[in-house]
Amino acid sequence: MIDLLPLLLSALVLGLLGGGHCLGMCGGLMAALTMAIPAEQRSRRLQLLIAYNLGRILSYAAAGLLIGLAGWAVANSPGAMALRVAAALLLICMGLYLAGWWSGLTRIEALGRGLWRHIQPIASRLMPVASVPKALLLGAFWGWLPCGLVYSTLLWSASQGDALDSALLMLAFGIGTWPVLLATGLAAERLTALLRKRGVRMAGGVMVILFGLWTLPGPHQHWLMGH
Numbered sequence: 339m340i341d342l343l344p345l346l347l348s349a350l351v352l353g354l355l356g357g358g359h360c361l362g363m364c365g366g367l368m369a370a371l372t373m374a375i376p377a378e379q380r381s382r383r384l385q386l387l388i389a390y391n392l393g394r395i396l397s398y399a400a401a402g403l404l405i406g407l408a409g410w411a412v413a414n415s416p417g418a419m420a421l422r423v424a425a426a427l428l429l430i431c432m433g434l435y436l437a438g439w440w441s442g443l444t445r446i447e448a449l450g451r452g453l454w455r456h457i458q459p460i461a462s463r464l465m466p467v468a469s470v471p472k473a474l475l476l477g478a479f480w481g482w483l484p485c486g487l488v489y490s491t492l493l494w495s496a497s498q499g500d501a502l503d504s505a506l507l508m509l510a511f512g513i514g515t516w517p518v519l520l521a522t523g524l525a526a527e528r529l530t531a532l533l534r535k536r537g538v539r540m541a542g543g544v545m546v547i548l549f550g551l552w553t554l555p556g557p558h559q560h561w562l563m564g565h
Contacts, residue, residue, distance in 0.1 A: 342503055348429070348549040349491065349507045353514020355436045355542030356487045376466050386473040391520055393477025395512030398488065399505045401481070405496040406504025413499025422555055425497030429550030432490055437543025438536065443486040450484035457482050481512075 412421050434440040461479035464472050488511075495507040 342498075342506065344549060344552070345498070345503075345507060346510045348546055349495070349510035350514040351542050351545055352432055352436065352487070352491055353511040354517065355539055356515065376468055385470060386467060387520055389470045389473035390467075390477035390480065391516050393474040393479075394481040394519075395509065395516065397478045397481025398512040399509040401492055402495050402508030403501050403505040405492050406498070406501030409496030409504060410499050410501055413497075418499065419555060421497050421499075422553070425494050426550050426553035426555075428490055428494050428497075429553055430547050431550075432487070432494070433543045433545070433547030433550060435487070435490075435543070436546060437540045439543070443490050446486040446489045448484070449489060450482070453482060454484050 409421070412418065431440065431443060435443045457479055461476055464476040464479070467473045467476060491511050492504075492508065495504040495511075498504055498507065
């Protein structure tokens with residue numbers, strides 16, 4: 339578990355500082371979900387917004403568990419080293435994206451558009467939202483919205499070779515995205531403005547790049563571990 343802590347921190351940073359992308363992808367949806375709360379339920383707005391986001395985060399964890407099973411199969415094969423190198427490079431790419439130096443990850447979003455076309459009509463039937471269970475279920479559907487950052491994090495989490503670790507990493511990532519999207523639903527402009535500052539995003543991006551370099555197999559890992 340101690341070995342997993344740096345990766346969990348990395349996943350948390352990815353989610354938190356990926357807030358700018360989340361606002362672009364989900365900010366409008368978050369506003370639409372807020373407006374979908376009936377007038378008589380507005381006093382429960384915070385409760386329903388928390389349920390939306392909890393459902394979304396749990397869907398990330400479920401996706402992590404599923405893809406982690408595939409990662410486990412590869413990790414126990416001759417392709418394990420290649421998977422680890424690919425994961426490290428992907429982590430570096432995510433750091434470059436968060437820092438605003440490269441945006442190629444958005445191309446991965448095209449992979450999920452077909453799935454979303456089938457999910458969206460079902461999710462639309464849950465609106466307007468008048469109860470916590472309905473908000474939780476709608477949030478779970480929302481978690482499958484095509485997102486390059488989510489998909490990249492999923493592929494990276496799969497490289498751990500353990501389904502439970504992959505689920506935990508996706509859970510940490512989802513928790514990281516919570517503040518900015520919840521703040522959007524509550525119109526908390528100060529927090530969202532802070533997370534979109536270039537200096538904050540660059541610092542987080544550099545941190546994730548360093549995690550990626552640390553993940554790359556090589557003699558540097560023995561040196562960092564003091565061996």
